[in-house]
Amino acid sequence: MSIGASRQSLGEWLQSEQPASRRQARLGQAWRTWRLFTGNRLGMIGLAIVLLLVLVAIFADVIAPYDPLLGGDLRTMRLLPPSMDHLMGTDDLARDIFSRVVHGARLTLMVVALVAIIATPIGLLVGTVSGYFGGWVDTVLMRVTDIFLAFPRLILALAFVAALGPGIENAIIAIAITSWPPYARLARAETLTIRNAEHIDAIRLQGASSGRIIWGHVVPLCLSSVIIRVTLDMAGIILTAAGLGFLGLGAQPPQPEWGAMIAGGRRFIIDYWWVATMPGIAIFTVSLGFNLLGDGLRDVLDPKAGK
Amino acid sequence: MATALAEGRSRALPAFLGKTVRLLATIAVTILGLLVVTFLIGRVVPVDPVLAVVGDRASQSTYDKAFVELGLDRPLYVQFGLYVEKAVTGDFGQSMLTKKPIIDDIARAFPATLELATVAILIGTLFGIPVGVWAAVRQGKLVDQVVRIVGLMGYSAPIFWLGLLGLLVFYAKWGIVAGPGRIDISYEYAFTPTTGLFLLDTAMQGQWGAFRNVVSHIALPASLLGYFSMAYIARMTRSFMLNELAQEYVVTARVKGVAEWRIIWVHALRNAAVPLVTVVTLSYASLLEGSVLTETVFAWPGLGQYLTNSLQNADMNAVLGGTLLIGIIFVGLNLLSDFLYTVLDPRVRRRA
Numbered sequence: 001m002s003i004g005a006s007r008q009s010l011g012e013w014l015q016s017e018q019p020a021s022r023r024q025a026r027l028g029q030a031w032r033t034w035r036l037f038t039g040n041r042l043g044m045i046g047l048a049i050v051l052l053l054v055l056v057a058i059f060a061d062v063i064a065p066y067d068p069l070l071g072g073d074l075r076t077m078r079l080l081p082p083s084m085d086h087l088m089g090t091d092d093l094a095r096d097i098f099s100r101v102v103h104g105a106r107l108t109l110m111v112v113a114l115v116a117i118i119a120t121p122i123g124l125l126v127g128t129v130s131g132y133f134g135g136w137v138d139t140v141l142m143r144v145t146d147i148f149l150a151f152p153r154l155i156l157a158l159a160f161v162a163a164l165g166p167g168i169e170n171a172i173i174a175i176a177i178t179s180w181p182p183y184a185r186l187a188r189a190e191t192l193t194i195r196n197a198e199h200i201d202a203i204r205l206q207g208a209s210s211g212r213i214i215w216g217h218v219v220p221l222c223l224s225s226v227i228i229r230v231t232l233d234m235a236g237i238i239l240t241a242a243g244l245g246f247l248g249l250g251a252q253p254p255q256p257e258w259g260a261m262i263a264g265g266r267r268f269i270i271d272y273w274w275v276a277t278m279p280g281i282a283i284f285t286v287s288l289g290f291n292l293l294g295d296g297l298r299d300v301l302d303p304k305a306g307k
Numbered sequence: 308m309a310t311a312l313a314e315g316r317s318r319a320l321p322a323f324l325g326k327t328v329r330l331l332a333t334i335a336v337t338i339l340g341l342l343v344v345t346f347l348i349g350r351v352v353p354v355d356p357v358l359a360v361v362g363d364r365a366s367q368s369t370y371d372k373a374f375v376e377l378g379l380d381r382p383l384y385v386q387f388g389l390y391v392e393k394a395v396t397g398d399f400g401q402s403m404l405t406k407k408p409i410i411d412d413i414a415r416a417f418p419a420t421l422e423l424a425t426v427a428i429l430i431g432t433l434f435g436i437p438v439g440v441w442a443a444v445r446q447g448k449l450v451d452q453v454v455r456i457v458g459l460m461g462y463s464a465p466i467f468w469l470g471l472l473g474l475l476v477f478y479a480k481w482g483i484v485a486g487p488g489r490i491d492i493s494y495e496y497a498f499t500p501t502t503g504l505f506l507l508d509t510a511m512q513g514q515w516g517a518f519r520n521v522v523s524h525i526a527l528p529a530s531l532l533g534y535f536s537m538a539y540i541a542r543m544t545r546s547f548m549l550n551e552l553a554q555e556y557v558v559t560a561r562v563k564g565v566a567e568w569r570i571i572w573v574h575a576l577r578n579a580a581v582p583l584v585t586v587v588t589l590s591y592a593s594l595l596e597g598s599v600l601t602e603t604v605f606a607w608p609g610l611g612q613y614l615t616n617s618l619q620n621a622d623m624n625a626v627l628g629g630t631l632l633i634g635i636i637f638v639g640l641n642l643l644s645d646f647l648y649t650v651l652d653p654r655v656r657r658r659a
Binding site for chain 2: 144147148150156160161162270295
């Protein structure tokens with residue numbers, strides 16, 4: 001950093017009208033976006049919930065007072081109501097529900113992260129290739145996308161899980177297979193506006209291959225809008241995963257997956273309400289968090305759509 | 308002038324025909340695509356389709372015979388051809404579970420889902436539109452915030468969990484609605500199900516006791532699904548209304564001295580209604596999806612429950628048949644929403 005910069009405060013450096021380097025301009029832009037976002041109270045609440053989820057998932061071993069899989073004494077500790085010892089009570093196998101919910105955060109986070117990691121590149125690839133080449137490539141790829149969009153998401157995921165066999169890995173694959181089409185649509189729309197830009201023509205004239213242009217110059221420009229869309233979808237991904245778990249097609253017992261836990265507590269909901277209620281509160285809170293975060297991000301980054 | 312008009316008309320007819328042909332081609336390609344997807348899913352299933360037919364104690368010769376009869380010795384594209392041929396005639400094979408043709412099973416389950424989804428969409432529309440308009444008129448005020456948060460909660464809650472809590476509170480604790488199922492056994496034979504829509508059947512046959520029972524059974528699941536579509540419809544109504552209220556014709560109407568309620572409910576809402584029809588049709592389609600989980604919780608004998616039951620018993624024919632049918636209904640409703648849009652919006656109609 002130059003001597004001049006060291007004399008100004010960090011805030012001034014970030015807000016400078018004449019950034020001296022690309023890094024300063026980028027950081028400044030990020031800072032302004034962040035300032036805008038912090039003004040959005042609901043968005044901040046959402047961010048806090050999501051951060052809490054991440055922290056709980058990382059420190060699950062420290063936070064959970066009991067083992068999530070091993071129960072206590074089956075004669076005396078089954079189906080205990082919430083108390084100071086067991087914040088959320090115990091289930092029918094005398095396991096502490098609070099510990100299970102805490103460990104379930106790991107599974108939820110894993111599902112969300114893996115679905116995003118699998119579905120985003122597929123959507124980006126299909127969308128950018130489709131938009132960049134146009135013609136019959138575009139027609140074929142978009143037809144395929146439309147066909148995937150023609151099934152309701154949960155039902156297509158159900159059919160895939162039925163084919164692949166139940167289990168959390170297969171549930172993740174099934175959800176990823178059903179979530180990429182909207183990203184492909186979005187990436188294609190973005191690519192259509194980018195592909196005739198002058199800087200793309202300039203690169204093409206320099207002899208860059210199509211693959212290089214798409215990967216190095218089109219994808220980065222589509223990335224931000226696709227990422228917003230993925231964030232907005234995360235609540236839906238959590239709900240789909242929980243639904244699959246509830247139907248017995250996602251995570252298998254004794255894994256502490258929230259949806260499967262609700263299914264487990266369903267039989268005795270009338271006498272022991274907490275067994276099914278507590279994991280549901282966790283699902284609700286986390287997906288509300290992602291919804292608030294996504295809404296906030298959209299308001300800040302894409303003022304047109306929010307209104 | 309007159310010639311121009313006549314010319315326009317004569318040109319309009321081929322244009323309309325071309326559009327119809329293109330539309331039919333799109334439908335055909337999409338449905339063929341749906342068939343490819345269900346066919347391929349059916350191929351990767353670890354369940355042996357031959358064993359499903361002959362049972363696992365069949366002799367090798369019986370097995371081989373069934374293998375050939377099912378066409379499994381043929382190349383994949385021939386198998387697909389056979390699959391399409393059968394599907395077109397409505398033959399999706401036999402259910403392992405009920406030993407009946409899939410199409411019959413589905414025909415029996417479908418009215419239950421249709422009834423639930425229809426009541427739900429009525430609730431969602433009747434509440435969602437006024438609430439959305441109200442939120443738009445009071446943009447940024449308390450009402451708007453409350454509507455936004457209630458809507459977000461609708462997006463965030465797992466429907467099967469809300470269903471369980473609803474049963475716990477309204478059925479088990481307060482006893483103001485009936486429990487799971489469509490109707491109590493004591494009323495089941497009080498009427499003849501002609502349409503399969505119990506509300507309609509009981510009302511037409513004057514069985515008011517049974518009608519009340521059906522209402523009390525459908526109230527909770529339909530309100531729940533209705534809440535979810537209400538959240539979506541209210542949100543979209545709000546944004547369409549905000550768009551309309553910012554238009555110049557609203558200012559003109561105000562200057563003319565038109566009453567505010569008339570501006571909102573007659574002038575602006577009528578213009579917002581066109582895109583709203585699309586929204587309502589699409590949320591009707593998504594109720595089919597929501598019904599899978601809701602029907603499981605409420606033991607509602609519809610398509611969703613049929614699908615999950617078949618899944619748990621590895622009855623692949625039934626799963627794929629049900630998936631395909633729901634896909635086709637989905638495509639149909641999407642097309643319907645496009646169609647209604649062109650019919651209702653004079654600008655789109657003229658351009659077409």
